[in-house]
Amino acid sequence: MNASGAVLPWRGWRLALTLLLAGAVSAAGFPPVFALPLLSLGLLFLYRCAEDAATWRYAALYGFLFGLGFNTAGLYWLTDAILTRVHDFWWAIPIAAPGCALILAPFVALPAAACRLAPAGWRRVLLFAGLWTLADMGRVFLFTGFPWNPPGSVLEWPGRIGDWLIQPAAWIGVDGLTLAIMLACLLVWQGRRWALAVCLCAGLWLGLGAWRHASVRPLPVRNPVVALTQGNVSEGDILTQADAVSAFRRYLRLTATGVAQARALPDAAGRSVVYVWPESGFPGFLNADELARRMIARAGDGAVGVVGSDRDDGQGHYFNSAFALSPDGTILDAYDKSTLVPFGEYAPRFVPVKLVPGVLTPGPGLKTWNFPGFEGLGPMVCYEVIFSGHVVGQTRPNWLLNITNDAWFGDSAGPRQHLATARMRAVEEGLPVVQDANTGITAIYDATGMLTARLPWGREGVLTAVVPSPLPPTFFSRHGRATPFLLGLFCIVLAWPSLIRRRL
Template identity: 35%
Template sequence: MKWFLACVAAGAASACGFAPLNLWPLTLVGVAFLLWALESAPSLRSALLRGWGFGLGQFVLGLNWIATAFTYQSNMPAWLGWIAVVLLSLYLAVYPAAAAGLAWRWAGGDRLRMVLIFAAAWIVTEYLRAVMFTGFPWNPLGVSLLLTPASLFAALFGTYGLSGLAALIAGGLYLLARRGWKDGGGLAVAVAALVGIAWLATPAPSGEPGPAVRIVQPNVSQDQKHEEGYGPQLLRFRESAVNTTGEPRLLLWPEDGVPFLLDERPSDARMIGSWLGEDDLLLTGGFKIERDSAGRATGARNSAWVIDPAGRLLGRYDKAHLVPYGEYLPMRALLEPIGLSRLVPGTLDTWEGPGPRTLDLPRFGRVGLQICYEIVFSGQVVDRANRPDFIFNPSNDAWFGRWGPPQHFAQARLRALEEGLPVLRSTPTGISGVIDARGRVLASLPWQELGVIDTRLPPPAPPTLFARAGNWMPFVFALLLVIAAAGLAALQSRPKRASERRT
């Protein structure tokens, strides 16, 4: 029990390396402590339990923002939010537990082998966390390295590969703490070489900045937006749309930016178009209602619309990766009678779209769209057959408290790094911003601040290795780590076999 509680505390400390605290050395120290705890585990069961405790501590603290979402749903008590955080964390901790168990089982009592296998297992289990049961890849371990030069590793091996690199760095700390100077020093040299290769192999953005862009953050909270009928938000959008320069601009508004059914009421689309400059285009979040043959509403789409000054709808993207309990209620027939409901207003479940899609914008190039939560799914944000020039991520983080928005923004930066594409975000209450093709923040608006960002569209970089190969790359890295561990085991066993032959 003592080791289990210590691992829970180490997991909580590791969560402090994620946004908004960004104390990234604590993440590495926390993982290093977990490896130390695994070394002394007397059995596989004990190793699994220690890994599970580490994951429990990390997820409960890191995902505390989920509890805030329950305060916006009057049908459910706010305290239920913390129960949801703990229950979700109990499940998510299974993945660190699996990585810990694999490392303990196959280390053969050797510390360096345990580090190598642990890093490979973390890559695989973190990927599984992102795809199992609709997936929840929030706060991957690698995001803790976002503020370091090591972050460029994501351009080669993706976010899950970056998480494996973080595990290796933590493993180096563990080896040095155990006075394994040779193994720890050798691992440090190998990690430095990998970071250097990533720095040399990551393509830089090419070309000049593109057309003018205006990102709008209206700073209207979740409860205000619906109680006041979108009035404050629409007024601020209208004021922000005034074009005083005459230069064509691309205006970007958040998820659920307008309350109108634009395809069903063209007059509303024309009204919004009339606010734009003569050559402007608008990308805004909105909804589309799906109806049956009798005209009855059967479902909804969380969409992003392209609108020109004449009010014409030039394109639409439908969100593909939906949030369970947020945009639809699983097992509705069972849960609704006992008082459970979605965390956002409305009774219609949202239907998923077909997946990543690129839209052509006259005068502004090609845009790939990812609405809100979708941006956290590594390798699933771009139509690789029709690569865009940039990604637009309209979002609504207004119900995610103080910790959710900066964590969301950090993961959008990872997508820019991976794909070599700039990412532009517009949210109602922040964080909105402009991220270049190397994941650097060029401009941003803080949480709960009204404002606009006037900038030019950053240029894309040539496709990165990850952009070409996708999530095969982290598995390649994991395989290389396993091969290294197997080679190390073979070298260690060779003298023993020779002595056996002499005997």
């Protein structure tokens, strides 16, 4: 029996299918759909199923099935990556997204099974939400980590309302937003008083976000002007090196155009200009090609640059890197991607196949470039921007740059979800975030997460703009994920007096 005394009308395979479907529909809450009511209804269905389960094992199974549907739908775009090499990996098309979901589903099974330790009502909701949050945070320990699509990202609505909704991340991070979403989505169904309380808290949350967004003042830092190049080179051409010369010339042309446009901006006076090529922008090993570096420098016309390219250290190690180039094309430094994509850039030892060519080596870690012209830049490559609390090195930068190649995922939810993580990092760290993507979406967010410039997906072009100034360090930037962890633990402790009297 569930809390309302009603028995669920489904059993057996019908219930299993309904749970899978409910999980899949709930994923519509993620960017770019933002269907928060569907997420709330889906979570309610899982919660009622867990309450109605005959044993904790059945409750865990229900959570697993819901998580399987939830993550398969949320990661459906992984199939697009397989299609780029369909002749080699056609067999993986039906299992790419479900395979990842199969690994992630146990993180949903845990709160579904263990919430039954608390009595029905608000204590059980607290336990469910706290356990879900801690389990979700634990995904960073899975292989190299896979914290994609935290439920807190459902608040990243486009426009000003979304800007206000995500401001509390400056204190509690996206994991704290996940806890708030879990509580709100379930407490709203606990009766009229709780529904009214949720509505009042939502209003206060929005007001707090609006107040912070309007009241914060940037530091007196003059960040550079950027010329972000978006070549829109297909992933097939990148993988096969087909027409590499044409792609290289395209980026040279975009660089020359972008630098000229950047210098002509009204606010460019007295600021340095930084041109940027995305991940895989250079079709080769830039550190081994002096002629190419001179050609890039000539196109940059005295500006400094960041160029995405593979790097060969000459000792059999290959890196996915971002190169800092001086005005004459000299390599000032190379940042090697330190967090690699599981099943993509490396395969765990127990997996016999790899879905991309080559073997990549992780770099030593995050860093900050303080070379003349870069004005304290924190470089990242693609996947690394999804890690809350782990995007800043030992020295706090003035701005963050993420270069990426989302051509793998086509015109799907993947690039939109990836961009949403960059927006959230801006709020958490109080730093402007610039994302340069080969096929898009290329964008600039200020230190409150407000969009200031954007180049749509699938378009060749250049985005030029002044990088906004940073804010003072946020509470989250100083304390990191310890805050949402303690909040989730606090919810569990509030339910604790009942736990010692309960049995599964």
